Amino acid sequence: MSGLSTPSALLQASPAIVVGSGLAGLSAASQLIFHHVPVVMLDRAPKPGGNSIKASSGINGAPTRFQPCDTEDTAFYTDTVVSAGRPLSSSTSTERLRREQLIATLTQSSPSAVYWLTDDNAIDLSKVAQLGGHSHPRTHRGAGKKPPGSAIITTLLDSLTRDPLFELRTQAKVTKVLREADEVTGVEYKSPGTDPNATTRLSGPVVFATGGFAGDAQGMMMRYRPDLAGLPSTNDAREGSQPLLEQVGAAVVDMDQVQxxxxxxxxxxxxxxxxxxxxxxxxxxxxxxxxxxxxxxxxxxxxxxxxxxxxxxxxxxxxxxxxxxxxxxxxxxxxxxxxxxxxxxxxxxxxxxxxxxxxxxxxxxxxxxxxxxxxxxxxxxxxxxxxxxxxxxxxxxxxxxxxxxxxxxxxxxxxxHFTMGGVVFNEYSQVLDQSGGVIRGLWAAGEVTGGLHGQNRLGGSSLLECVVFGRIAGNAAAAFHQKHYKTVP
Ligand SMILES: Cc1cc2nc3c(=O)[nH]c(=O)nc-3n(C[C@H](O)[C@H](O)[C@H](O)COP(=O)(O)OP(=O)(O)OC[C@H]3O[C@@H](n4cnc5c(N)ncnc54)[C@H](O)[C@@H]3O)c2cc1C
The missing domain is CATH 3.90.700.10 (Succinate dehydrogenase/fumarate reductase flavoprotein, catalytic domain)
Structure with a gap:
């Protein structure tokens, strides 16, 4: 994938760190590798793929050559704004602008996101269905037996694991994000071992792609939506991770918006x-x-x-x-x-x-x-x-x-099923603090972020946000890495 000839030298340099091996993390990692930046991906689970690997309906894109009609115009943008509802319509003008910019980036980048998967990664997404809240068929999946989440995750993961610049560490639970002055400089994580208190430190720019908290029934769900306690869930049971980012100054938004x-x-x-x-x-x-x-x-x-x-x-x-x-x-x-x-x-x-x-x-x-x-x-x-x-x-x-x-x-x-709330971010996948300032050295993508979907995420738009904002995060982290971290001979 990278085509460089001295991978072992590269791996000795500070890597970029991607936390989470779902679609947002894999999309970010793919871009980092594309820019020849070494990546260490950390995931707390024994197996990679997160909730992304379970996705069964597909990924949105409009207009694409797979759609049965090409009368989309700006309908995808409009459907997403309508679906976002009050959190968007009743926000302050600055906040409204941020949210509209996120939706514009999501919908306008959707054809290239689908083509990145189909054309660059040879994933079949040729079947298109119309899901709830959509005015047109625009949710893509493959014609074969493999559900879209599994097809996408296994293909991206296969490609990454063949690249010597990429290293996946599973059963590695990030417990702290490290910040010095105004910049995130790495993470601490725990692995199963003899000493349960021992942590490992890793330095580098960080892309956070740790998913939502619908599976955190007794923790964050109880805290933000106690009325939903007791409902069954489609998500893996695991703690939400937004508090790790709040500890380094990230703001959160729409935390009570649960799908x-x-x-x-x-x-x-x-x-x-x-x-x-x-x-x-x-x-x-x-x-x-x-x-x-x-x-x-x-x-x-x-x-x-x-x-x-x-x-x-x-x-x-x-x-x-x-x-x-x-x-x-x-x-x-x-x-x-x-x-x-x-x-x-x-x-x-x-x-x-x-x-x-x-x-x-x-x-x-x-x-x-x-x-x-x-x-x-x-x-x-x-x-x-x-x-x-x-x-x-x-x-x-x-x-x-x-x-x-x-x-x-x-x-x-x-x-x-899905948590719309999460850390505040902008269209460059940068994480923002309470006053709207950018936290340097940190990017976020996927379900860990908040504000894009408002009160309701449209089906198929989560895989899409993972690809769109994951790739943006990967590109930005690569540029940051090349500028601020050790360059390799
Ligand atoms: C059954 C099901 C079907 C779905 N179908 C669709 C669909 O068809 N289309 C669609 O658009 N969306 C669908 N969704 C939603 C979509 O799959 C998810 O919202 C999206 O995949 C989230 O991706 P992600 O990369 O943000 O997080 P995830 O894929 O959940 O990955 C997050 C990863 O981060 C790891 N992690 C979390 N905390 C830590 C930590 N502290 N340290 C280290 N690792 C950590 C987790 O172990 C996990 O592997 C579906 C969801 C489910 C549950």
Whole structure:
């Protein structure tokens, strides 16, 4: 990748430090290596990939050559602003400018982010779906069996680990960020070993890419959103890391903005499990609908996550489980299921979805369910307007609903999924302090940052922010490293 001939000499120089091996960290590291800067990547987990490796719906980009239409114009920017809601619209003019600049950078850089993955890294992202809150199909995934998160992470990681300038240290938990005067100069981390108090120091510019805190149920979630305590989550259980950056002066924002995803699978084998598999939004994007116990729909399934979650919690009855759960049925026809064949195969294999017929659903036989599905099929075929205002129907193909019409179903419930809040940063991925000043030597990207998504992140925009701001951080850290750290002969 780097093409330099003296890697061992280079590795002796102070490396750039990337904390976190999810997509934001890998994107930053790839750029550092591209600029011939040696990288040490630290991750507290035994295996790399973070929550990024689980991503199942895809990455946004607009306009791209993979989209079915090219009528995007500025719609992606507008959708993101609308989705960001009050935290954006009610902020001071300086703060509003910062947030709008972040959204402009995210959306305008989205085609190049997708092409960096497809063209420079040979990752297939040729299938495009429309997710909730989007006015156009723009969420890219591969046509094959591998989910997008796994495809992207394994490819980038493979490429990095083949480069002699790159070193990954797993089970290395960063416990302190080091700051001297106005500059971050490195980190301290702990590894499993004989002395639990021993730490290792590493000097160099730091890119922080440590993800969000949805999996920190008893710590940061309890502190910022005690009302969400008890909800199951899709995230790995781990502490949030923003406090490490606050200790060196970073400001945080929107910490109470937590995304609850409307559809986490309820596993019939372990219905009350606190960590749940995500029922990817693409399942609804490709045509899936949500049904209450009485067989009726209750919302436009492609409303944004907040809208669908609120409607679900209001319409469905709560279950008597130790975790706070509601339960509705996710239903796909064969058209939607075929478009997501690889996902379906996995979910059916896991016992999270099953193949059945419309007639076998509902306590009253086909009656209500058949009627509900027929009304939806009519709207999908353009024969009527959808009762909930849904305009996109993905690959739904069932037209004439009979009791033996084949469908795929699974039970789903809302789950904490993503934390919009995090450290304050700007469009150059620089971390800002309370007065808006830049903390030198430190960059952040991905879910650890805050403010970009406001009150609601659009599906597919998190992988995108990881690539866009991760790459910006990598480029900036490389320039800083070349200027301020030991240059190698
Ligand atoms: C099931 C699921 C499906 C999703 N699907 C999509 C999707 O289809 N599209 C989309 O855009 N988004 C999706 N998301 C959201 C998206 O995957 C994440 O928001 C994004 O990947 C976060 O990437 P990241 O690099 O910021 O953090 P992560 O990928 O979470 O990586 C952070 C890493 O930092 C490490 N770390 C944390 N603290 C420390 C520390 N103190 N020291 C050392 N290491 C540390 C962690 O171990 C972890 O490996 C999904 C999320 C989940 C959970």
């Amino acid at each position: 609850v995803h409307p559809t986490g699978f309820v596993d019939p084998a372990d219905p009350a499990a606190p960590v749940k598999f995500l029922a990817a939004e693409a399942l609804r994007g490709e045509g899936g609908i949500l049904l209450l116990e009485d067989g009726k729909r209750f919302a436009n399934e492609l409303g944004n996550r907040e809208q669908v979650t609120n409607a679900l919690m209001k319409a469905a009855s709560r279950l008597e489980t130790p975790t706070r759960q509601w339960e509705v049925t996710l239903l796909l026809d064969e058209g939607a299921a075929t478009a997501l064949a690889a996902h379906l195969e996995f979910y059916v294999w896991k016992g999270l979805m099953r193949k059945t017929t419309v007639g076998e659903l509902g306590k009253t036989g086909c009656q209500t369910v058949c009627q509900t599905v027929q009304e939806y099929a009519d709207a999908a075929a353009g024969r009527t307007e959808d009762a909930f205002g849904r305009k996109a129907f993905g690959n739904w193909s069932l037209g004439d609903v009979q009791s033996d019409s084949v469908v795929y179903v699974g039970k789903v419930t809302p789950v904490t």
